[in-house]
Amino acid sequence: MKIALLSNINQSQLFNALSKSHEVYQPDGYGAWMTELLATPAESGLMRSGASLAFIILDGEELLHGLIDFRSKLDALDRAVACLADCASRCPTLGFFISNIDIPQNRIQPVRAQREEYRLESYWNDAISRACNDYKNIFPLDLKNLISELGRRSFYSEKMWYLAGAKYSISGSNSLASLVTKLVKAYIGIKKKVIVLDCDNTLWGGVLGEDGLEGIELSNNKEGARYKDFQRRLKELRETGVILTLASKNNLADVLEALERHPDMALRRADFALMEVHWEEKSDSLRRIAKKLNIGLDAIVFVDDSAVERGRVEAALPEVAVAPFPPDSAQLPHLATQIFEEHFYTLDCTLEDLQKTRMYLEGAQRDTARATAPSLEEFLRSLGTTIRIGALRQSDVVRAAQLTQKTNQFNVTTRRYTEADFFHMMHSAEKTILIGGVSDRFGDSGKTVLLVLSKMSATHFHIDTFLMSCRVMGRRVEDAVIQHVAKLLSAQGATLLTAEFIPSTKNQAVDSLFDRLGFTLVSMDEEMIKNYEADVSVIAYQNTPRFCFVETTDD
């Protein structure tokens, strides 16, 4: 993904550091940032560069350089925000990360004199917050937090500034490059799914089996609080959609008792989707967790205080990300933040993210029902599955993009789209996007079905994308969805429906989906890409057993 870097100061080191792993566009000359944003598409280097994401890094002091009175400083900030918001609204397919500002308190003044730097920073931050709310393609970049963490002494370099016109030290620029890289990953949606946690000396101090419930270190105040704070961070992590699991060499009954009865436990049984608590090898636990959750080992982060256990997992399962464990356990709460930024960084939270764990537990109940039902048909009929599907709305765009980025198994073409792509497609007469949710007697899956249809002519439609979250597989939802789509298209006068299957390393499950749904295979090329076609009315009215009821969400 090509990114653009705009700034009102020299960012040579940031540019160099980012160029090692990204394609970066930078306008010629510093101070050109505003011109680039205000320029027309024909003249703007930014718009012609092909960048998908623009990082606007602004230095507070330089933004207000030469201005004396407070009012004119506020005006300068207003002008800058207006310029950014205007550009963002004219380029809805471009993402903008806008930094908050840091204004070092250099001016000498008496202690009681009011400091205007804080007021100016707040004024800017409020304006950027409003812009993030008003525009879906504007995001905040917390530069001030980065500078605070590193300290101004380390982040800024006087020699760099006076000699090279560059404000940040080399290490400051490098840490900013690191943040930008994490934000790009978060924008694309690259992140892991599960964290596997040890218990003893990880979630609490001491060994539960030896110290007992009263003897473990876990409390609201003083030393035991470091573990409670770590648990609090993990709970927040879960609320962003990360699945928490346990892998601990302990007696299950002891751990369950601790989770239920310890007064200072911030995490409880319901916070964990799976618990592998026994005396077997942790790498086997990890393999089982991956299998049960239907994810790759590369979607897992492993946290354990024991260097021996970490070493074993690293050797046995190289795809698993093993988190470094701080030698000083007072740093544990910071570890949670580091892990979040490194592996689970996310820009927004969808409803589905918040409910991941609950949905996993409902899925487990559904699996039990399937295993104990007299036949598959009996099981499917007993579910009472209802699919609610309709045209994509603005409020669904974040979820739709997430689905295209993360769905690998039930995905016939594996086309990845960003929120900006969906925004574009929603406004195109040639594209129809449908999104749907599935519910049954065990619970609601949230929005888990997505179709993108391309109108090839008045009578010919093509399925560009058809995907479903793996948790709704195995209930014949796809049959009902395709039949519903065919009925919709038939009502619009379509007669021909074509589709493709593009094989990937992960979608073998849907290799013959279209064959099973009644499409005819037209051709297959050397790369095993299959082309299908079908008569719309045949698909719409075919007489196959129906297990799902379909409702439209359009009014």
Next chain:
Amino acid sequence: MTTERLLIEIAAEVFGVEPTKIHLDMPRSGVSEWDSFAHVALVTVLEERTDIVIPIEHIADINTLRQFLDFRRPK
């Protein structure tokens, strides 16, 4: 690690080359990567990571890497 060793590593990092290509006596004019930005970068990173401190007035006089060693802070 000795200051010399650190100096070679830091120069390699700043110039983006292998440490084996760094020689303490090579003149600045003979190294294409040693432009004015790299020069300031060398100064600031050395000050951050070693016992070297260079007053701003002397920076322009430095022509070889070995000259940086003259600015080691006395113990």
